[in-house]
Each structure stands twice: as structure tokens, then as C-alpha cells.
Amino acid sequence: MAEASADRGRTTRQRLLGAAAALIAEAGWGGVSTRMVAERAGVAPGVVHYHFASLPDLLIAASTGVARAMLEELAGRLAEQPDPETGVEWLLGELSRYTGTDPASLLIVEMYLAAARLPELRDLLHEIVADSRARIASWLRDRGHAGDAEATAAVLVAAVDGLVLHRGLDPGLDLTALAGPLRAMVRTDGHEEGSGT
């Protein structure tokens, strides 16, 4: 068989995915063109439509691939933390590595945005976020979190995404200074209420 040809195609495809992910962060979702991706990947312009049905298809595949790895890894590492309070502290430290204007942060934000208009991407991203949320919730439960673990996880993930957003506006924002409120939220003692007016 033409095994070598297939191999060559696979690496080209990977190069296209990598180039696309980088360019989404650099130029924005709508600022990426087939020619840019091809040039970055070092191939002819036409090759994009050989490996992918359309430009959105390529961008969706590229971004979800990176995002899945990122968010899954973050959620996984967080789950390794011994208790919620040191967990959020670790999380803020980890988050400090993202300035809000680095490629990784920008890619995530671009995805959220594009997801509003691309149903396929929205479903994929929703799946990723829901999975992260569920894993954090079960981690909170295992560690004896007193309140509604699902709710706390939802707010926590939302706060993380929001902080990444805000860091883009204000790179000087000191994330480690925000440990107090987050620790208060994930407390393990019984100091909690269910509902109220």
C-alpha cells in the first residue's frame, strides 16, 4: 500500500492543525485565512481543502484539540490537590502563568466567541467545559466540601474563565491576591446555607 504517502499526509495534517491553532490566537478566529495557514505550515494553499472540508472545519478541529488537552490537564492536576483550599491556591498560581494575551489564553477566548455562532463548535466546547466542571465537582465532594459541589464548581470554572478575560485587559492583575474569596467559597466546614430570599 501507499503507507508512506499516508504518513506524509498525516504529518501535513498535523502541521496544518498546529499552524491553525497558532494563527487563531495571533490573528483571531475571523482573521485566519486558508493561505495564512498553508504558508505557516509550509505547504501550498490548496492543500488545506484536501485535508479539511472547509476552513471552519479546520479551525474547529485545531482549537478543540488544543482546548481539550489544556482544560483536561488543568482539571486533572487540580484534582490531585489534597484539599479544596490549597487547590484554589494552586489554581491561581497556575493561572498566573497566563497573561491573558498569550496564545493559550487568546485561543480559549476566541473559541468561546466563535462558539456563539458555530453550533458544532459550541457543542464540543460545552462538552469540554461540562466535563471539567463535573470532575471538579466530584473532587470537591470527595474532599468534604460542605455546600453544593456542582454549584461551587460552576462558579469556580466561570471565575477562572472570567479572570483570564480580565487579565487580558489588565496584565498587572495579581491573581494570587484573590485567594481569599475563592477559599471562602470552597470551605469544607459546615458553614453553609441551602437557599434563601
Add this chain to the structure above:
Amino acid sequence: MAEASADRGRTTRQRLLGAAAALIAEAGWGGVSTRMVAERAGVAPGVVHYHFASLPDLLIAASTGVARAMLEELAGRLAEQPDPETGVEWLLGELSRYTGTDPASLLIVEMYLAAARLPELRDLLHEIVADSRARIASWLRDRGHAGDAEATAAVLVAAVDGLVLHRGLDPGLDLTALAGPLRAMVRTDGHEEGSGT
């Protein structure tokens, strides 16, 4: 003087701003063209560059105008709430009116994203967000919030933005169920820690 002409120009300018704001939400920041704005505003294509130096200039003016009104109003209404705990409860109720896919939500998210690549927009948006944060912080302080009011306000605003983001992915997300963790964060009793390893 040519008062009537100037008046006509002013209303045309307003119409362009309104059309641009709506189109940013509908088509995305990068999906708005001068011709689309002109058509929506009911004027000839060339008029855009008579009133605005460039397309980004128009989009920046349009989006910051709407965002300033929105965020300021939200922060102002929140500050009217009697105490932090009912305040966050009110906030979640208010936020529930935004599905994450409505024009207002989308405009805000589009701005955050475009701000990463447009320094002028970034500075303007940063100003708006910082102002909202400061007003919420002083409100927390006035109401006897036990912890670091600045930090709590920062997390609160980040969580709000993050929740709007997540609602775009999952319109079924019940925001009112998230009151617990947020209430725990804004508590007024002395149950707080300063820093920790």
C-alpha cells in the same frame, strides 16, 4: 449657520452607531463590514467614512457606548442592594435575563475579545471594568464585608463575565442555583483568613 445639516449629520451618526452595535452582536466583530452597517442604518455605503475615520473606529465607539451604559447600570443597581448576600442573589436574577446568546451578551464578549488586538479598545474597556470593580468594592466595604473587598469584587466581576460566557454554551444553566457559593464569598461575618500557604 447650517444647523439643520449638522442635526441631520448627528442623527445619521447615531444611526450608524446603533447599527454597528447590533451587527457586532449578530455577525461578530470581524464579520461587520462598512456596507452592512450602511445598509442597516439606511444610508449609502460611503457615509461611514464620512463620519468615522475607519471601520474599527466606528466599532470601538459603538461598542464602548453600549458597554459603558450596561456595565455602569448593572454596577449601580447592585450598589443599591441593602447587603452583599441579597446583592449577589439579585445579581444572579438579573443575569438570568441574559441567555449568553442575546445581543447584549454577545456584544460584551466580542468586545473582550477584540480588545486583545485593539489597544485603544482595551484601554477603554479596562477603564469600564475597573470602574465597576471599584464601585462594587466600595459597596462591599460599606456593607461590612469581612474580607478583602477589592479581591472579592474582582472575583465577583470575573465570575459574572465567566457565567455569561458559559451560558452561551449552555443556555439551560440555572444561575439562581449558584447563589450558595457566591454568598459564601461575600459574607459579612468575621469568618475570613488573610493569607496562607
Add this chain to the structure above:
DNA sequence: GACCGACTTGGACGTTTGCCCAAAACCATA
């Protein structure tokens, strides 16, 4: 009436876009 400045019109420009396709290049097999 003529005149003037502000505003609007609609088409023109050069560029870039996503997508397509006939032809060439490549590699393992026969």
C-alpha cells in the same frame, strides 16, 4: 436669484477571500 458649507450618494480602485481543479510529484508494488 446666487452662493456656501455640511452632508450624502453610488460607483471605482486594488486587494484579499474561500474554494476548486487539472496536472505534477511521490512512493510502494508488480
Add this chain to the structure above:
DNA sequence: TATGGTTTTGGGCAAACGTCCAAGTCGGTC
């Protein structure tokens, strides 16, 4: 050396883009 399937090439297409501009409209002053 031929054959066949896979991958790559580079140009072509119609459409849309931002910006510009000469001509035209409009209301108010001489």
C-alpha cells in the same frame, strides 16, 4: 520499467472587502 493510489501544486474563479472621491442634494445666508 510500468501501474495505481495518495498527496501536493499553483493558478483561476467569483465575490466581498476597506477606502476613496467626484458629483449631487440640502438648508440657510447674502
